[in-house]
Amino acid sequence: MGAARVVRKRIFDELWGGGRAPRAGFEPLASWLTDTGTGELGRRQQAAEAAFRTLGVTFSVYGEKDSAERIIPFDIIPRIFTAREWDKLSAGLEQRVRAINAFIADVYGERRIIADGVVPADIVLGNPQYCIPVAGARPPHGVYAHISGIDLVRTGAEEFVVLEDNVRTPSGVSYMIENREAMLRLCPELFDRFAVQPVDNYPDLLRDTLYSVAPHGARAPVCVLLTPGHHNSAFYEHSFLADTMGIELVEGTDLEVDDDIVWMRTIDGRVRVDVIYRRIDDDFLDPLIFNPRSMLGVAGLLAAYLAGNVAIVNAPGNGIADDKAIYSYMPDIVRYYSGEEAQLPNVETWRCREPEALRYTLDNLETLVVKLVDGSGGYGMLIGPTAASAEIEQFRAALVAEPHRYIAQPTLALSTVPTLTEQGVSPRHVDFRPFVLTGADHVCIVPGGLTRVALREGSLVVNSSQGGGTKDSIVLAAADGKEEQHALPYGG
Amino acid sequence: MLSRTAANLYWIGRYMERAEFTTRLAEATLRLSSLSSGAQAERAAWESALQVVGEDESFAASAENATPFNVTRWLLLSEDNPNSVRSCLAFARDNARAARNAMTREAWEAINRAWLDLRARTSPGGGQAAMNLIDTVKADTRGFEGALSRMLRREAYWFMRLGSVIERGDNTARLVDVKYYLLLPEGERVGGTLDRDQWTTLLQTVSARNAYRLLYRDSLKPWLVADLLIFRAEMPRSLAASCAETVQLLSELGGSSGRQGEADRLARLRQTQLADTDIDRIFRSGLHEFLGTYIADNAAIHRAIAQQFRFG
Numbered sequence: 066m067g068a069a070r071v072v073r074k075r076i077f078d079e080l081w082g083g084g085r086a087p088r089a090g091f092e093p094l095a096s097w098l099t100d101t102g103t104g105e106l107g108r109r110q111q112a113a114e115a116a117f118r119t120l121g122v123t124f125s126v127y128g129e130k131d132s133a134e135r136i137i138p139f140d141i142i143p144r145i146f147t148a149r150e151w152d153k154l155s156a157g158l159e160q161r162v163r164a165i166n167a168f169i170a171d172v173y174g175e176r177r178i179i180a181d182g183v184v185p186a187d188i189v190l191g192n193p194q195y196c197i198p199v200a201g202a203r204p205p206h207g208v209y210a211h212i213s214g215i216d217l218v219r220t221g222a223e224e225f226v227v228l229e230d231n232v233r234t235p236s237g238v239s240y241m242i243e244n245r246e247a248m249l250r251l252c253p254e255l256f257d258r259f260a261v262q263p264v265d266n267y268p269d270l271l272r273d274t275l276y277s278v279a280p281h282g283a284r285a286p287v288c289v290l291l292t293p294g295h296h297n298s299a300f301y302e303h304s305f306l307a308d309t310m311g312i313e314l315v316e317g318t319d320l321e322v323d324d325d326i327v328w329m330r331t332i333d334g335r336v337r338v339d340v341i342y343r344r345i346d347d348d349f350l351d352p353l354i355f356n357p358r359s360m361l362g363v364a365g366l367l368a369a370y371l372a373g374n375v376a377i378v379n380a381p382g383n384g385i386a387d388d389k390a391i392y393s394y395m396p397d398i399v400r401y402y403s404g405e406e407a408q409l410p411n412v413e414t415w416r417c418r419e420p421e422a423l424r425y426t427l428d429n430l431e432t433l434v435v436k437l438v439d440g441s442g443g444y445g446m447l448i449g450p451t452a453a454s455a456e457i458e459q460f461r462a463a464l465v466a467e468p469h470r471y472i473a474q475p476t477l478a479l480s481t482v483p484t485l486t487e488q489g490v491s492p493r494h495v496d497f498r499p500f501v502l503t504g505a506d507h508v509c510i511v512p513g514g515l516t517r518v519a520l521r522e523g524s525l526v527v528n529s530s531q532g533g534g535t536k537d538s539i540v541l542a543a544a545d546g547k548e549e550q551h552a553l554p555y556g557g
Numbered sequence: 558m559l560s561r562t563a564a565n566l567y568w569i570g571r572y573m574e575r576a577e578f579t580t581r582l583a584e585a586t587l588r589l590s591s592l593s594s595g596a597q598a599e600r601a602a603w604e605s606a607l608q609v610v611g612e613d614e615s616f617a618a619s620a621e622n623a624t625p626f627n628v629t630r631w632l633l634l635s636e637d638n639p640n641s642v643r644s645c646l647a648f649a650r651d652n653a654r655a656a657r658n659a660m661t662r663e664a665w666e667a668i669n670r671a672w673l674d675l676r677a678r679t680s681p682g683g684g685q686a687a688m689n690l691i692d693t694v695k696a697d698t699r700g701f702e703g704a705l706s707r708m709l710r711r712e713a714y715w716f717m718r719l720g721s722v723i724e725r726g727d728n729t730a731r732l733v734d735v736k737y738y739l740l741l742p743e744g745e746r747v748g749g750t751l752d753r754d755q756w757t758t759l760l761q762t763v764s765a766r767n768a769y770r771l772l773y774r775d776s777l778k779p780w781l782v783a784d785l786l787i788f789r790a791e792m793p794r795s796l797a798a799s800c801a802e803t804v805q806l807l808s809e810l811g812g813s814s815g816r817q818g819e820a821d822r823l824a825r826l827r828q829t830q831l832a833d834t835d836i837d838r839i840f841r842s843g844l845h846e847f848l849g850t851y852i853a854d855n856a857a858i859h860r861a862i863a864q865q866f867r868f869g
Contacts, residue, residue, distance in 0.1 A: 119666070295654040308658045318869075319559050330560045332712070332866040333814045 093258035110141040138534035148543040157408035167402040169209040196382030206505035219480035237515040239302040260542035264513035268309035277504035286339040322365030325372040426473040512540035564868035565656035570720020572649035577698040663704035671697035726799030820861035
């Protein structure tokens with residue numbers, strides 16, 4: 066555990082900075098923590114979790130023996146960003162997501178970025194994520210990544226680093242909204258101390274985004290949310306979003322494709338569908354093109370998409386842009402399309418396919434994080450500083466056998482946020498996933514996101530499937546008071 | 558509304574109604590069996606309860622003795638019985654999860670609560686414990702009906718109600734059929750104490766003990782009980798009420814979608830036929846035959862509904 070200690074000494078705490086006094090602007094949070102006391106915080110946290118259980122804000126963990134519905138642990142102490150921090154962050158996010166959309170359009174179109182030698186051809190065209198059936202297709206209004214979840218970590222007062230882009234079917238946004246609801250209800254006095262920007266307009270913004278990308282000529286567009294069904298781990302979120310947007314929540318069996326047009330079966334007969342916000346993976350979308358055994362998708366859907374008769378949100382084939390092998394080129398990609406340097410840096414990444422990088426990785430396994438290029442959810446990952454030596458040797462063998470499947474990154478000193486633990490309030494590591502919406506002619510970002518917290522002391526793994534929890538992510542309003550305020554809850 | 562959602566809602570209505578009916582049947586049978594003198598009468602009570610819900614053969618296949626404990630468990634809690642109260646609530650909850658967006662939070666919570674109350678139970682326990690369990694389920698299903706009555710009068714409400722009334726008609730017809738067969742063997746006279754207990758049991762199953770006294774101001778007469786359960790529209794569980802409500806709900810649904818079909822036609826036809834006859838004529842031509850036809854017609858209307866609204 067010697068290496069872990071090396072990491073700990075550089076850790077930035079988002080409330081306390083490096084010192085004994087709270088950072089400028091965060092004094093009200095510190096005084097709120099002292100005033101409220103851990104006993105009361107604990108009671109409120111239990112009340113919040115009980116409410117989530119009744120509401121059914123649940124998820125299930127695949128591969129767990131008792132895969133009953135569980136709730137993700139909720140931490141009552143919020144994580145706070147200042148307006149200035151947020152403005153800087155959101156400018157960087159917009160720049161990155163615009164570049165991602167340009168990149169996807171390019172690799173399925175002209176492939177200029179390959180011709181210009183910025184990204185090697187084999188990494189794009191030989192990538193399992195490169196979706197040949199949609200090459201040459203252009204979605205309505207040219208938008209591919211309508212909803213992007215960009216995973217960030219913080220390593221210092223001014224340092225935000227992108228860990229991962231999610232532009233397939235990013236999830237978690239319902240927690241952003243439900244966590245805020247819980248905080249407003251249980252800690253109204255906190256919102257007296259701070260002017261906070263709202264997040265509950267996200268469904269409205271998402272609905273506007275979806276309607277904006279309806280195919281040209283659709284008069285009163287019909288938009289649906291396509292779910293794998295109520296046994297899926299994220300079904301609560303699907304039903305929550307469909308409900309709050311006022312659109313139909315459909316399963317594959319509710320849709321049919323006839324003459325390249327998508328219809329939904331209703332009690333009044335067939336209704337034409339223009340926009341599908343799908344929450345099922347590409348592989349299950351259309352059994353005629355992808356996995357032929359899929360019962361979740363709709364036969365002929367891809368043909369309807371290719372014919373330009375329906376918008377699929379997010380577009381099929383987006384996996385090429387959030388692949389870990391592509392990730393390491395993201396600074397080049399942003400520079401190539403925007404003509405500017407990336408405002409949000411990447412984590413320094415060694416591509417093990419390159420002999421020099423592989424050698425460096427093998428020499429420094431104890432200090433590095435090694436990831437599978439096509440893994441997710443914290444599986445297939447080595448965290449050198451905390452790994453047992455047997456695990457390290459296992460990864461060493463795997464790396465030598467198939468170096469092209471791995472990348473390596475330094476262990477980051479993730480920032481910490483005060484968190485309620487059994488030992489009282491103490492710092493825990495967090496990450497952050499804001500959601501970026503791209504419509505036909507706009508990009509917008511709700512001031513907030515999903516903060517995940519590693520509840521075990523010293524742990525860097527925030528995934529909900531591996532003992533992570535969530536927190537409300539509060540963005541303060543600018544000091545001039547122009548920003549819209551939350552309505553106070555009843556009695557507040 | 559999506560056809561699948563409509564199907565989910567309709568089935569919620571059916572399963573919740575079946576759960577309540579089966580619970581009441583178990584309750585009334587427990588009472589009858591405790592009043593019965595002799596093992597044989599007790600046994601007959603439980604066997605007839607199984608007959609009412611069409612579970613006599615499947616229970617026999619389970620190779621358990623028809624003791625009060627075993628039959629109560631089979632009716633209320635068995636996972637092997639697809640029509641047990643537990644199974645009905647599990648199916649209702651599954652449908653409710655899938656159609657969660659179409660129903661109010663109250664309605665969902667009522668179904669979820671009913672399921673949670675029963676989920677952990679594996680044994681009905683002795684007499685008192687079984688009665689407590691029954692009271693809990695009855696309260697829960699009443700809670701569901703209460704939540705339902707607070708919903709907007711729109712498709713979601715109409716489909717759930719439609720499921721309830723179709724199921725209700727079927728249940729009442731079965732109940733009358735089995736009990737009459739048991740109580741009135743060809744050519745025998747009625748009037749003993751045992752008979753009175755039997756009729757009371759039957760009325761209790763459809764929560765009509767006092768309703769009978771109020772409407773007829775008479776001691777329990779088999780033909781009046783049949784009249785009540787078949788013809789009296791003010792009695793919510795009667796066949797007449799079920800027929801009328803089916804017609805009305807279908808026309809509400811037709812009015813909102815501008816679509817009428819085979820289900821509407823069959824439902825109106827059945828209502829007219831019922832209005833054209835009376836209890837004397839039914840007894841002359843055979844009650845059992847009449848009820849058999851009713852159950853078959855009800856099933857035909859169910860199929861027509863499924864087709865008309867593309868339950869698929």
